[in-house]
Amino acid sequence: KAGVTQTPRYLIKTRGQQVTLSCSPISGHRSVSWYQQTPGQGLQFLFEYFSETQRNKGNFPGRFSGRQFSNSRSEMNVSTLELGDSALYLCASSLSGTATNEKLFFGSGTQLSVL
């Protein structure tokens, strides 16, 4: 069974541009969550989608957005990139989105560098 797949693996953008990251969850998983990992702020929750609906949202500006498609694949978009958006963006999937009852599987992430 394939794991959580994130594309691209690496991305370089300049300030002011926008970027779209993609995540394909494990087959059958309906919940997709996104996390930002930086050396300074650590791991921070961005948002979670379940059955195409945003269920939870972290404390990030509106420049960060996401969506989920009917096949459970998810994308996140960051508009008007800032230097501070440089980070590893991790996607995680689970069957129904309850970390207390089931296992959360993480992808290897997309490393975004903003110049």
Add this chain to the structure above:
Amino acid sequence: AQSVTQLGSHVSVSEGALVLLRCNYSSSVPPYLFWYVQYPNQGLQLLLKYTSAATLVKGINGFEAEFKKSETSFHLTKPSAHMSDAAEYFCAVTQGNAGNMLTFGGGTRLMVKP
């Protein structure tokens, strides 16, 4: 509000020695606690989780953690370190109705000396 504090951003042990990684949490409701491990250039992998059943939780790769409510702690231990345990370890907390929204600690990098 919830938070997690991991004491020691770097811990170094000798191969075969006891591993002890510290985690203290703050939560206004009964917490659910997790330990994850991250190897270089990889995502996070669940080691173990506490969900209010047994206070001593056994995980993969010989790791275990004990939930101590009076100390608000959930320290991770392994009796004998192996070189392959070198990685970064994250403690996380969530509530029962928070879906997959986890609050992570700052992480502890474990180094294992031969």
